[in-house]
Amino acid sequence: MFLQQLLNGLTAGAVYALIALGYTMIYGILGLINFAQGEIYMCGAFVAVLLLGTGQVNFYVAFAAGMGAAALLGVVLERVAFRPLRGSHPLVPLISAIGASIFLQSLALLIFGPNDRPFPIQFTFSTITIAGLPLSSLQGAILAAALGFMALLVVFVRYTRYGKAIVACALDRDTARLMGINVDRMVSLTFLIGSALSGAAGIMMAIYYNATYPRMGLLPGLKAFSAAILGGVGSIPGAIFGGLLLGVAESLGAAYVSSGYKDAVAFAILILVLLFRPQGILKGRGD
Amino acid sequence: MSAYLLHLAIVGGIYIILAISLNLIIGYAGQVSLGHAAFYGIGAYISALTSLLWHFPFPLAALSAILFAGICGLLLGLPTLRLKEDYLAIVTLGFGVIVDMVFLNLEITGGPDGLPGIPKPSFLGFSFRSPGLYLFLTLLAVLLTLALTYRLVHSYHGRALRAIRDHEVTAQVMGINTPAYKVAIFTLAAALAGLAGSLYAHYITFINPESFGLHTSILILCMVVLGGMGSLLGAVVGALALTVLPELLRQFKAYQDLAYGALLIGLLIWRPQGLLGSGKLSLKFLERKG
Numbered sequence: 001m002f003l004q005q006l007l008n009g010l011t012a013g014a015v016y017a018l019i020a021l022g023y024t025m026i027y028g029i030l031g032l033i034n035f036a037q038g039e040i041y042m043c044g045a046f047v048a049v050l051l052l053g054t055g056q057v058n059f060y061v062a063f064a065a066g067m068g069a070a071a072l073l074g075v076v077l078e079r080v081a082f083r084p085l086r087g088s089h090p091l092v093p094l095i096s097a098i099g100a101s102i103f104l105q106s107l108a109l110l111i112f113g114p115n116d117r118p119f120p121i122q123f124t125f126s127t128i129t130i131a132g133l134p135l136s137s138l139q140g141a142i143l144a145a146a147l148g149f150m151a152l153l154v155v156f157v158r159y160t161r162y163g164k165a166i167v168a169c170a171l172d173r174d175t176a177r178l179m180g181i182n183v184d185r186m187v188s189l190t191f192l193i194g195s196a197l198s199g200a201a202g203i204m205m206a207i208y209y210n211a212t213y214p215r216m217g218l219l220p221g222l223k224a225f226s227a228a229i230l231g232g233v234g235s236i237p238g239a240i241f242g243g244l245l246l247g248v249a250e251s252l253g254a255a256y257v258s259s260g261y262k263d264a265v266a267f268a269i270l271i272l273v274l275l276f277r278p279q280g281i282l283k284g285r286g287d
Numbered sequence: 288m289s290a291y292l293l294h295l296a297i298v299g300g301i302y303i304i305l306a307i308s309l310n311l312i313i314g315y316a317g318q319v320s321l322g323h324a325a326f327y328g329i330g331a332y333i334s335a336l337t338s339l340l341w342h343f344p345f346p347l348a349a350l351s352a353i354l355f356a357g358i359c360g361l362l363l364g365l366p367t368l369r370l371k372e373d374y375l376a377i378v379t380l381g382f383g384v385i386v387d388m389v390f391l392n393l394e395i396t397g398g399p400d401g402l403p404g405i406p407k408p409s410f411l412g413f414s415f416r417s418p419g420l421y422l423f424l425t426l427l428a429v430l431l432t433l434a435l436t437y438r439l440v441h442s443y444h445g446r447a448l449r450a451i452r453d454h455e456v457t458a459q460v461m462g463i464n465t466p467a468y469k470v471a472i473f474t475l476a477a478a479l480a481g482l483a484g485s486l487y488a489h490y491i492t493f494i495n496p497e498s499f500g501l502h503t504s505i506l507i508l509c510m511v512v513l514g515g516m517g518s519l520l521g522a523v524v525g526a527l528a529l530t531v532l533p534e535l536l537r538q539f540k541a542y543q544d545l546a547y548g549a550l551l552i553g554l555l556i557w558r559p560q561g562l563l564g565s566g567k568l569s570l571k572f573l574e575r576k577g
Contacts, residue, residue, distance in 0.1 A: 033373040084556045089452075094319055094376055095512060096555045102505050103548025110541060218501075222384065225377050263388065267381040274374060275366040 013247020038221025044199025070199020232280025360477025401495025
C-alpha cells in the first residue's frame with residue numbers, strides 16, 4: 001500500500017517536475033512567472049489527442065507534434081505578451097501573463113467545448129511485480145520518459161553552447177549581451193524548451209488520467225509552481241526534486257489524511273515553504 | 288426598465304468597492320491578487336450565515352463579514368508579502384481555488400446549491416427592501432469606501448505605499464517598514480471585499496460558489512487595469528464600464544473571458560496606464576536585473 005502510493009506519487013511528481021522546469025527556466029532568465037504554463041500544457045495534450053483522433057498518425061508522431069505545438073505557442077506567447085513589456089514594472093508582465101492564461105483557456109473552451117475527451121488510443125498495459133511492488137507499465141513508461149527528458153535538459157544546459165548561453169543570460173543578461181550572446185534568441189529558446197517540456201507533460205497526463213479538457217492546466221500549473229518554489233525557483237535540479245517530492249507528498253496525503261483535500265496539499269506545502277524557507281530546499285540560481 | 292437600471296446601479300456599486308479595494312493592492316502596494324473574489328465570497332457567506340443562523344441584524348452581519356475577510360487576508364498576507372510580488376499572485380490564485388473547494392464541500396455553506404433566503408437588511412425598524420433604498424445603502428457604502436481610500440492614499444501612509452510600489456529597496460532605506468505596509472493594505476483590501484460580499488449576499492438573497500470563482504477575480508482585475516492602476520476614479524470608471532458593457536454585448540457572452548484576456552494584454556502593451564491612470568506604472572524607470 002505504502003509503496004504503491006509512493007509510486008503513484010512519483011509518477012504524478014515526475015510530470016509536475018516537467019512543468020516546473022518550464023517555470024523555473026523562464027523565471028531564471030526573465031524573472032517572470034509565466035502564468036500561462038498550464039495552458040501550454042493543455043495545448044500539448046489537445047494537439048496530440050486531436051491528431052490521434054484523426055487516425056492518420058501514429059502515437060510517436062502525435063507526441064512530437066503536441067510538444068512542437070506547445071513549444072510554438074510558448075515562443076509566440078513570449079513575442080506577443082512578454083517581449084513588448086520587458087523593462088516595465090514587474091507587475092506589468094505578470095498581469096499580461098494572467099491575461100494570456102485566461103485568453104488561451106477560454107479560446108480552448110470555445111473551440112473544444114467543456115467536456116472531457118478520452119485519450120483516443122488504448123494502450124495495453126501489464127502489471128509487473130518487482131520485489132512485491134506492483135508496477136504498471138504505464139507508470140513505468142511515464143516515469144522513464146519524464147526522467148529521460150530531464151536528463152536531456154540537464155545535459156543540454158551543462159554541456160552545449162546554447163545551454164551555457166542560457167545560463168549566462170540567467171546569471172546576468174547585460175554581461176551576456178556584452179559577450180556577444182543574442183539575448184532575445186536565448187529567451188525564445190528558453191520558452192521553446194520550457195514549453196515543449198510542459199507539452200510533453202500534458203500529453204502524459206492526458207494518457208494517465210484519460211481526460212483532456214480546457215481547464216486541465218489550472219491545478220497542475222499551480223502544483224508545478226509550488227514544486228518550483230519548493231526546490232528553489234530558478235534552479236533546475238530544484239524543480240526536479242521539488243516536483244517529485246510534491247507528487248509523493250500529495251499521494252501520501254491523499255492516502256493517509258483525506259482524499260477530499262488532495263489538491264490542497266500542494267497549496268499547504270507552498271505556504272509552509274514560503275513561511276520557513278522561501279529560498280527553497282535546494283538553494284541555487286541560474287543553473 | 289428602470290428596475291433593470293437600478294439593478295445595474297447596485298451591482299455596479301458593489302463592483303466599485305471591489306475594484307477600489309483591489310486597486311489598493313495593485314496600484315498602491317504594487318502586488319497582484321488573483322483571489323480577490325475569494326474574500327468577496329467569504330464576506331458574502333459569513334454575512335449570510337450569521338444572519339441565517341444567529342439572526343444577526345445587517346450591520347452586525349456586515350461587520351462580521353468585514354472582520355472575517357480581513358483576518359483571512361491578514362493570515363494569507365503575512366507569509367507571502369515578505370516576498371516578491373509574483374508569489375502573492377500564485378498564492379492568492381491557490382487560495383481562490385481552495386476557498387471555492389471549501390464552499391463546494393462544506394455542509395454549512397449548502398455545497399453547490401448555495402444558500403437561499405438571505406434576509407434583506409433592516410435595522411432600527413427601517414427596511415431596505417425596495418431596490419431604490421438598497422441602492423441608497425450601496426451608495427453609502429461606496430462613498431464611505433471612497434472617502435476612506437481617498438484619505439488613505441493622500442496621507443503619509445499613501446505616499447509610503449507608492450514609494451514601496453515604485454522602488455521597494457529605496458523605500459526601505461527611507462525607513463518605511465515595507466512588509467508591514469503591504470500586509471496592512473492587503474488586509475484592508477480583503478476587508479473591503481468582505482463588505483462588498485455582504486452587500487451582494489443581502490441584495491441577491493441567494494449565493495452559491497459560482498459567483499466567487501476565478502472568473503470574478505479576473506473580472507475585478509480587468510476593471511482595475513482598464514480604469515488605470517493607481518487611480519481611484521479609474522477604478523470607479525473601470526468597474527462601471529465592465530458592469531454595463533457585458534450587458535450591452537450580451538449576445539457575445541461566450542466570448543467574454545476571451546475578451547478579458549485580450550483586453551489585459553492589449554491594454555498593458557498600448558495603454559498601460561488604463562483610461563485614467565497617472566502612467567507611473569508604465570514608466571520604464573525600473574530596469575529589471577536578471
